[in-house]
Amino acid sequence: MSIDNTTIQDQDDNNTNTNKQLRKISHPPAxxxxxxxxFCPVEKQLYRSGQPSIINQSFLNELNLKTIIWLASEEPSDDFLEYCNYNDINIEFIGMINEFEYDQQRLQNPWDSLTDSTxxxxxxxxxxxxxxxxxxxCGMGRHRTGTVIGCLRRLQGWNLASVSEEYRRFTGARGGxxxxxLLIEGFDINSVEIDLEKAPDWLKVD
Incomplete structure (x- = not known):
């Protein structure tokens, strides 16, 4: 029985191509x-953002977060809470309030739950x-987060024009x-107690 060498060569080529395809498929997706x-860096190792979702978790891993300051009045998503618990990240629930506090704060600050105290x-x-x-x-990373960042900038000695410009940069088409x-402008920065020996290196105050 004779065997066609051309047929054998074709089979070898097909096997080679199949192996190449398998090798390509075996690589995990990037x-x-x-x-x-x-999301935006504020200072060294200090960041701001809206509420992270599942697709952001790989990015958050790169930050090696130790603390998350949650400013929204509602709880974050279960996925976010589970992620923080699994990675031993401390969540500080600053903006959340109970029903009584909400009724009281609406009289003083009807646009949001943030006060001088929070x-x-x-x-x-x-x-x-x-x-x-x-x-x-916070939920969108705009107003509540922008309020705290604005007060931090005042603590750093920024002028109000620069503080307002940074705040409005994150508010989008809806504007600030x-x-x-006014809350940022009226906040008493002297009420914040700072021990410079325990403060981050970038924080310089008079």
């Missing part, structure tokens, strides 16, 4: 690193380097809220 909505609590965490790296977050800017 890891997608996607930052959360409105802003001060957030800043007291930020001015202690033992809490770093830190992510400051004048009451937010």
């Amino acid at each position: 890891l997608r690193i996607i930052p959360p909505l409105n 802003i001060r609590k957030a800043l007291q965490i930020i001015v202690q380097k033992k809490n770093y790296p830190i992510l400051i977050s 809220r004048i009451l937010v800017e």
Whole structure:
């Protein structure tokens, strides 16, 4: 029985191509690193964003977060809570309030749940380097987060024009809220207690 050498060669070529295809398929897909909505570095190891979702977890892993300051009045998603628990990340629930507090605060601050007291609590965490790296977050990463960042900038000695410009950069087409800017302007920065020996290196105050 004669065997056609051409047929054997064709079979070898097909096997080679199949093996190449298998090798290509065997490679895992590239890891997608996607930052959360409105993510931005604020200072060294200090970040801001909207609420992270599952697709942002690989990105968060790169930050090695120790603390997340949660400013929204509602609880974060279960996926986010599970991620923080699994990675031993401490969540500080600064903006969440009970029904009585909500009724009281609406009279003083109808646009949001943040008050001088909650802003001060957030800043007291930020001015202690033992809490770093830190992510400051709320639902969209705009107004509540922008309020705390604005007060931090005042603490750093920024002028109000620069503070407002940074705040409005994250508010999108809807624009900023004048009451937010008034709250930032009126916040008593001297009420924040700072121990410079325990503060992050970038924080310089008079």
